[in-house]
Amino acid sequence: MRMIIVGAGALGLLYGARLAEAGMEVVILTRSEEQATLLRKEGIRLTKRDGAQSRVSVQASTIDSYVPDALRQEDWIWLCVKQVHLSEHLLRQLGRLTAAGCSVLALQNGIGHLDLLGKVCPKEQLNAAITTVGAMRIDDHSVHHTGSGAIMFGSWPKNEEKASKPQKMLLKALIGAGIEGKLSNEMENVVYRKLLINAVINPLTGIFGVRNGELSADPSRLRWMKALHEESERILIHAGMTKDADSWDQLLHICEATAGNQSSMLRDVLAGRTTEIHWISGGIVSLAKKMQVPAPMNEAVLTLIQTLQTN
Structure with a gap:
């Protein structure tokens, strides 16, 4: 092989x-x-x-x-x-x-x-x-x-x-x-679950300029995480993802387990490279538009990362 x-x-x-x-x-x-x-x-x-x-x-x-x-x-x-x-x-x-x-x-x-x-x-x-x-x-x-x-x-x-x-x-x-x-x-469900994690950790670490573990350690950033997670999960469930009662706890565990890591989006922002925001937050925004449901948090982080890319 x-x-x-x-x-x-x-x-x-x-x-x-x-x-x-x-x-x-x-x-x-x-x-x-x-x-x-x-x-x-x-x-x-x-x-x-x-x-x-x-x-x-x-x-x-x-x-x-x-x-x-x-x-x-x-x-x-x-x-x-x-x-x-x-x-x-x-x-x-x-x-x-x-x-x-x-x-x-x-x-x-x-x-x-x-x-x-x-x-x-x-x-x-x-x-x-x-x-x-x-x-x-x-x-x-x-x-x-x-x-x-x-x-x-x-x-x-x-x-x-x-x-x-x-x-x-x-x-x-x-x-x-x-x-x-x-x-x-069940790869569609698996892909959506990974997207849910990426949609919270990647843009927020890129916006705040912090490693994964620092994201959940600050009360203000934690509120951003919670709001973005709730919105993204709602949209993805609407699109066909099965609901998981532990998804928020799993997200926090991932931040803790990868506390010292820089997300790929943060590395791209710091290096001045084009990020994957269009296919992560932008992907969720596209799904929301197709289903005619609101996605203000994802639209906000999409705009913020796009702005950072052009500066």
Whole structure:
């Protein structure tokens, strides 16, 4: 089984290193030839949660220059780029790779990307995925595994049939690499639940400029969290998410468990990069408009992050 990882950010490097360490064939596809050359020469430098370091050899190429030899149905394409990078050009390249029958694992935050991917990937090959693992990219070939977590995946759209052979093989490969993997037939609900968490933590840490644990530690910020959570949960339940009585407590636990982490949106704001706000808060606003329900809190944080992006 070959793992083709599109995107050499924190998640791409972390999962690429862990899978390669377990003896799997891993190909990292980058945007730049400079990063691909560095990865071929130096490998991935992985700092584990206990501080131990290792250097992991991988194959690497740019997505434009990659010419695979005999892709097989059991091969997997891990899509680890942010939604902002899902350009028409990249989608065409993905269509080229999936023509051989290999499956796609889409690890983007927010919503909307799966509709785009469905236009270039046969539905039986498209899988939604969410991960709760913590990772921080140090440089173009170095990554720090900052927090434990699982990866959950399943067919998109929902497939009532039993798990496919490629899905079973991927689950076995994850377990063999020491990665907690779960196969779900309810990925729409899983995606909405992850969106609910991201819709509170990501924009508010970006607006207030604080780490995850500092968000809930301040009474004023806690009120923002509560209001944003209540509104987002109401909209997502209206859209089809099942209600979970413990969702607020789960959100607080995540902030506590990842207290020292900077959210990806905060890092993007600090670095002056385009954030994923359009697909997170903007995704909830779009759902609210379709259902003709109000979303003032999500509209507010969407506007605030967009303003920070332009300054």
